[in-house]
Amino acid sequence: MISPISPDQTPIGSGFGPATTAAEAVRGIDLRGRVAVVTGGYSGIGLETTRALAEAGATVIVPARDRIRAAAVLAGLDRVELEALDLADAVSVAAFARRFCQSGRPLSILVNSAGIMATPLHRDADGREGQFATNHLGHFRLTLALWRALRAAGREAGGARVVSVSSRGHQIAGIDFDDLDFERRPYDKWIAYGQSKTANALFAVALDRRGREHGVRAFSLHPGQILTELSRHLSAEEIAAFDALDAEGRPRIDPSRGMKTVAQGAATSVWCATSPRLDGLGGVYCEDCDVAPVHDTATGRRGVHPWAADDALAERLWSVSETLTGVSLP
Structure with a gap:
């Protein structure tokens, strides 16, 4: 049974829309003196997020598994620092967070943007299904390990924000708490992806409840349909089925249908991380630089499915995540 959804899960009329770019979303906002961490910040929408935050004055730390490629x-x-991190490796996550916290810098913005999509079945060192382990558990470990720095920023003007890049793919599947790792059910790469993206949204709900009294607010979002390296595991036939390419084989750009440029795809991440319109809000799922409505199948695919905005499911996922990772908030 789905719990009542927060009344805050309602569009606020931000003045932006599907064609807004990351640079437009942050225009006029001064981030000088603030520190951000952007996972996946050296490719795709993560790179555009890094660029927009840095150009607005923030110091942006980009943790990367492939540091040589990221450096290039x-x-x-300017104002971009490179660090080592493998989200799928708990030891690597803890080491990165320890180095950051020892620097003594408050963390104003954490954008959990890295992710994988529709991969063949693989498992992490603990036997967890790979998409859930990377997209959710890796960011769960990272966020909790950076909690001290987030709380330090939460005490300052403007507070701190944690932004989790989910996807409209969350509508594919909720969380199967009885078989998270596809040990009994047949593996389906899209069901696994949908489950991990629902987890991203539920994580924001539960994290915001814990962070709001400390000035730390959390958001999740759908960036749009953008052809980036995220689609590297898709076949040509699968990409064609999404109608993602035009007759010349180029990515189709139609923001009104959710088909965006990379700069447009990064806009909602940047908006969630910086917009004063979101002051006092949190735990909501956003798209097109606005709070999204609740999904209604009669009106298309826009919005958040109730299973990704449910308080009780968010708390259950939080408890399970603590058990699976062995980490919890201080």
Whole structure:
């Protein structure tokens, strides 16, 4: 049974829309003196998020598994620092967070943007299904390990925000708490992806409840349909089925249908991380630089499915995540 959804899960009329770019979303906002961490910040929408936050004045730390590649991509960007991190490795996550917290810097913005999609079945070192382990558990470990720095920023003007990049793919599947790791049911790469993206949204709900009294607010979002390296595991036939390419084989751009440029795809991440319109709000799922409505199948695919905005499910996922990772908030 689905619990009542927060009344805050209602569009606020932000003045932006599907075609807004990351640079437009942060225009006029001064982030000088603030520190951000952007996972996946050296490719796709993560790179555009990094660029927009840095150009607004923030110091942006980009943790990367492939530091050589990341250094080449980020070369020339001011106020961007590169660090080592493998989200699928609990030891690597803890080491990165320890180094950051020991620096003594408050963390104003954490954008959990890294992710994988529709991969063949693989498991992490603990036997967890790979998409759930990377997209959710890795970011769960990271956020909790950075909690001290987030709380330090929460005491300052503007507070702190944690932004989790979910997807409209969350509508594919909720959380199967009885078989999270596909040990009894047949593996389906899209069901697994949908489950991990629902987890991203529920994580924001539960984290916001714990963070709001400390000035730490959490959001999740759908960036849009953008052809990036995220689609590297899809076949040509699967990409064609999404109608993602035009007759010349180029990515189709139609923001009104959710088909965006990378700069447009990063806009909602940046808006969630910085917009003063979200002051006093949290735990909500956003799209097109606005709080999204609740999904209604009669009106298309827009909005958040109730199973990804349910308080009770969010609390259950939080408890399960603590058990699976062995970490919890202080």
